[in-house]
Amino acid sequence: MSRFTLTENKTFKECYYSATLENGFKITIIPKDRKAMFAMVCCNFGGADIKYERDGVIHTLPSGTAHFLEHKMFETEDGRDSFLDFDSFGGNANAYTSFSNTCYYFSCTENFYENLNVLLSSVSSIHCSDDSVEKEKKIIAREITMYDDSPSTNVGRNLRQALYHAHPTIYPISGSVETISEITKETLYTAYEHFYVPSNLSLCVCGDVDMDKVLSAVEQYFDLPRTERPKTIYEAEPEHVVRDRIVESSVVASALYCIGFKCTPSERNDYESTRRATAMRLAISLMFGRASDFFCQSYESGLINERFYAGYTSSENSAYIAISGSGNDYDAVAERVCEEIERRKEIFFTHEQILREKKAAYAESLTLFDSCEDLTASMAACAHLDYDEFDCIEMLRDVTEQEIRDAIGSIDTRNRSISIIQKGTDL
Amino acid sequence: MNIKISHPQEGVLLAACKTDKFKSALMTVSFAVDLDEETASGYSLLTNLLSLTTGSYPTMQSFSLIKDDLYALGLDAYVQRRGELLLVRLEINALADSYAFDNERVLFRATELLGDAIFNPNLVDGAFPEGAVVNEKACLIEEIASLVENKPSYAMLRARQIMCENEPFSVDAAGDIKRVEALDGSKLIPYYKRLIESAPVFITYAGEADFEYVEECVNTHLPFTKRSGELSRSVVHERRNEIIRVREEMEMEQSVLILGLTSDFCDDARSRAILTVYDEIFGGSAASKLFMNVREREGLCYYCSSYPSSRKNIIFVSCGLEPGVEDKAIEAIYREVDAMKNGDFLDSDLLNAKNSIARSLNSVESSLNSISGYLLSQIIAKDAATLEESLELIMNVSREDVISFAKSVTPELEYILGGGE
Numbered sequence: 023m024s025r026f027t028l029t030e031n032k033t034f035k036e037c038y039y040s041a042t043l044e045n046g047f048k049i050t051i052i053p054k055d056r057k058a059m060f061a062m063v064c065c066n067f068g069g070a071d072i073k074y075e076r077d078g079v080i081h082t083l084p085s086g087t088a089h090f091l092e093h094k095m096f097e098t099e100d101g102r103d104s105f106l107d108f109d110s111f112g113g114n115a116n117a118y119t120s121f122s123n124t125c126y127y128f129s130c131t132e133n134f135y136e137n138l139n140v141l142l143s144s145v146s147s148i149h150c151s152d153d154s155v156e157k158e159k160k161i162i163a164r165e166i167t168m169y170d171d172s173p174s175t176n177v178g179r180n181l182r183q184a185l186y187h188a189h190p191t192i193y194p195i196s197g198s199v200e201t202i203s204e205i206t207k208e209t210l211y212t213a214y215e216h217f218y219v220p221s222n223l224s225l226c227v228c229g230d231v232d233m234d235k236v237l238s239a240v241e242q243y244f245d246l247p248r249t250e251r252p253k254t255i256y257e258a259e260p261e262h263v264v265r266d267r268i269v270e271s272s273v274v275a276s277a278l279y280c281i282g283f284k285c286t287p288s289e290r291n292d293y294e295s296t297r298r299a300t301a302m303r304l305a306i307s308l309m310f311g312r313a314s315d316f317f318c319q320s321y322e323s324g325l326i327n328e329r330f331y332a333g334y335t336s337s338e339n340s341a342y343i344a345i346s347g348s349g350n351d352y353d354a355v356a357e358r359v360c361e362e363i364e365r366r367k368e369i370f371f372t373h374e375q376i377l378r379e380k381k382a383a384y385a386e387s388l389t390l391f392d393s394c395e396d397l398t399a400s401m402a403a404c405a406h407l408d409y410d411e412f413d414c415i416e417m418l419r420d421v422t423e424q425e426i427r428d429a430i431g432s433i434d435t436r437n438r439s440i441s442i443i444q445k446g447t448d449l
Numbered sequence: 450m451n452i453k454i455s456h457p458q459e460g461v462l463l464a465a466c467k468t469d470k471f472k473s474a475l476m477t478v479s480f481a482v483d484l485d486e487e488t489a490s491g492y493s494l495l496t497n498l499l500s501l502t503t504g505s506y507p508t509m510q511s512f513s514l515i516k517d518d519l520y521a522l523g524l525d526a527y528v529q530r531r532g533e534l535l536l537v538r539l540e541i542n543a544l545a546d547s548y549a550f551d552n553e554r555v556l557f558r559a560t561e562l563l564g565d566a567i568f569n570p571n572l573v574d575g576a577f578p579e580g581a582v583v584n585e586k587a588c589l590i591e592e593i594a595s596l597v598e599n600k601p602s603y604a605m606l607r608a609r610q611i612m613c614e615n616e617p618f619s620v621d622a623a624g625d626i627k628r629v630e631a632l633d634g635s636k637l638i639p640y641y642k643r644l645i646e647s648a649p650v651f652i653t654y655a656g657e658a659d660f661e662y663v664e665e666c667v668n669t670h671l672p673f674t675k676r677s678g679e680l681s682r683s684v685v686h687e688r689r690n691e692i693i694r695v696r697e698e699m700e701m702e703q704s705v706l707i708l709g710l711t712s713d714f715c716d717d718a719r720s721r722a723i724l725t726v727y728d729e730i731f732g733g734s735a736a737s738k739l740f741m742n743v744r745e746r747e748g749l750c751y752y753c754s755s756y757p758s759s760r761k762n763i764i765f766v767s768c769g770l771e772p773g774v775e776d777k778a779i780e781a782i783y784r785e786v787d788a789m790k791n792g793d794f795l796d797s798d799l800l801n802a803k804n805s806i807a808r809s810l811n812s813v814e815s816s817l818n819s820i821s822g823y824l825l826s827q828i829i830a831k832d833a834a835t836l837e838e839s840l841e842l843i844m845n846v847s848r849e850d851v852i853s854f855a856k857s858v859t860p861e862l863e864y865i866l867g868g869g870e
Contacts, residue, residue, distance in 0.1 A: 171703060172600075385473075385548075
């Protein structure tokens with residue numbers, strides 16, 4: 023009897039199979055009849071996991087540890103680079119680290135199981151030397167300074183630092199040149215031992231594969247007892263922002279700005295918090311999307327331009343709205359944004375407007391299924407959560423007008439910051 | 450792939466791929482004109498205006514609302530450099546009909562909006578409305594000026610401008626600020642007329658619709674008149690006998706190095722296959738010589754990649770460096786250029802490179818964008834190889850072919866966008 027459970031959605035004609043090993047390792051398989059197949063291993067360990075408790079002991083990691091580990095996981099026991107092994111099987115591999123996850127993946131059109139073995143082998147053990155760690159610091163330092171040279175990255179990072187006092191979202195995912203200098207081989211081995219446990223790992227595959235063979239491969243590489251993931255510790259975070267304005271100079275065409283509203287966060291990333299986030303995203307789209315009164319009037323008056331974007335970010339213990347753009351009238355934009363939020367608390371949207379927005383959001387969300395790569399990443403990231411991507415799409419239909427109204431009502435327009443990158447020296 | 454190519458009109462080509470693997474569909478309309486610094490700005494500004502409003506939906510909000518109502522129809526327009534051609538492209542990304550409520554013919558209505566954007570622009574007294582033009586000029590100027598914010602892209606543009614001075618290849622498709630400033634609503638009309646009346650048109654479609662349905666949409670809503678289908682060919686870059694070194698300074702944490710290499714011109718499918726294999730081994734992948742040696746062994750950079758142009762005899766190498774190690778990096782990259790000439794790569798490297806390229810070719814069907822790109826390549830280039838032919842050409846590239854091509858690769862430009870000093 024198959025150990026996989028089928029989940030189907032007949033509305034948008036998609037399904038997936040899932041299984042959980044006794045040690046907690048989750049497997050998700052999305053059957054797709056395409057030549058290119060994807061597989062991704064996702065570890066619930068990211069840039070935000072800096073302080074944690076394990077067996078009653080508190081540990082602290084230098085910021086950037088999860089990302090550093092990502093760089094070293096493709097090193098083999100004999101010091102080679104497993105990219106070469108993927109290459110020999112025609113696989114195209116890569117990895118990335120977010121605030122909450124580290125993901126390793128490959129795509130291929132042939133030799134799927136050979137590539138899968140390379141992926142699972144890479145993630146199931148760590149091999150690095152003191153020398154290779156030191157050498158990697160130089161490479162990562164270049165990556166960090168590359169981001170430092172990107173004003174659009176900095177404007178968002180500065181905003182988080184203006185909004186948050188203690189939440190690890192204030193640290194860059196890749197750390198800083200200073201923090202990575204503290205990382206040693208021992209740091210990486212400890213972090214690996216604590217976080218790369220089966221109950222904190224998942225594999226998501228998208229393609230026409232033999233599910234039992236995938237399951238056997240995982241069992242072969244992760245034949246380990248169950249160990250619980252350490253608990254990430256978040257310091258107490260005051261409700262108010264750190265400062266209302268943060269300004270930096272850089273080489274930019276005109277000022278870049280990011281206006282942030284600190285929102286009430288959820289302690290967990292679960293169905294309920296995701297549903298609230300969905301309501302907030304619909305609210306933001308209604309207020310500031312391309313068809314909104316605000317966007318069209320502000321664009322046509324020249325206050326904002328194509329670079330204007332409004333979004334909502336929520337994770338464990340942090341949630342904020344970020345409204346970014348370019349232009350020197352950023353204070354006027356902030357004022358107009360606040361006016362619009364307050365106006366919408368009084369004059370809500372019509373039923374037709376909300377239906378149109380939900381219809382548009384539904385259609386946009388379906389395009390996720392057009393990209394095996396994006397779909398694999400989304401499904402892998404929520405393997406250990408109590409909801410999946412199917413639920414997220416259903417939420418768009420189910421979220422009520424009252425929930426959207428409540429989302430707007432919850433925004434405190436006084437609890438805001440603005441991050442500005444102003445024009446510095448010219449070339 | 451289930452592909453059909455047809456000629457709705459002389460000088461107008463339609464390539465459609467029927468696939469049921471996607472929940473959306475992509476239709477693109479590309480007008481091809483010569484890339485020229487005198488006209489790029491006009492086409493660029495015109496392109497932005499065409500996607501903003503139409504004659505039937507003359508305000509941004511009315512146009513945005515109708516698109517949202519049509520299942521968040523994506524209707525975008527942009528200019529793209531392709532060798533020494535400028536492509537003015539308008540495209541729609543629409544929900545597949547079978548996922549719409551009440552059996553709506555989404556593609557038909559979406560093509561109608563696309564046709565409205567192309568054939569019925571929002572004009573006032575025979576010109577694009579001044580208010581919108583002023584606004585879009587400001588946006589375009591900002592877009593052009595903001596290229597400095599992306600240091601690797603800016604460095605690449607500067608390298609192209611320096612190495613290919615006086616060649617169309619150096620022209621930025623977005624245009625330049627001075628020429629954008631000089632434009633107005635009336636001056637854009639000749640650009641518009643050139644597109645509508647005489648520029649070759651290439652239409653692609655990828656999605657679930659039958660060919661008959663696609664043709665019905667195109668014939669009904671995109672009634673192009675006949676025109677010449679002739680395209681200009683790229684000018685071969687005249688090779689210099691010296692290496693130019695240019696250093697420009699910018700306030701930044703790390704330096705960006707761009708090396709400009711010239712090579713034999715690859716003007717047929719076989720020589721393009723050799724170039725592709727060469728590039729894969731040299732610097733086109735995470736298993737390449739540049740990645741493995743300049744990044745992994747020497748630890749000089751985070752990224753070091755090569756970017757060949759199959760329509761120009763130029764290969765660029767780009768990497769981000771700690772200030773002060775630029776010369777060391779240049780030496781390290783030249784070592785790999787020489788290693789390729791000397792055949793210092795294994796047979797397994799050659800085989801892996803071919804397999805990697807085969808994977809990319811076989812992955813064309815993975816996304817609507819890659820299918821669309823493939824369809825365009827099939828109708829825009831007269832000597833385009835099909836997927837199967839390309840695979841065969843790649844697999845037949847020999848070690849000697851790669852070495853022979855490598856021997857034609859010569860350094861010509863060392864451009865450093867310097868930081869940190």
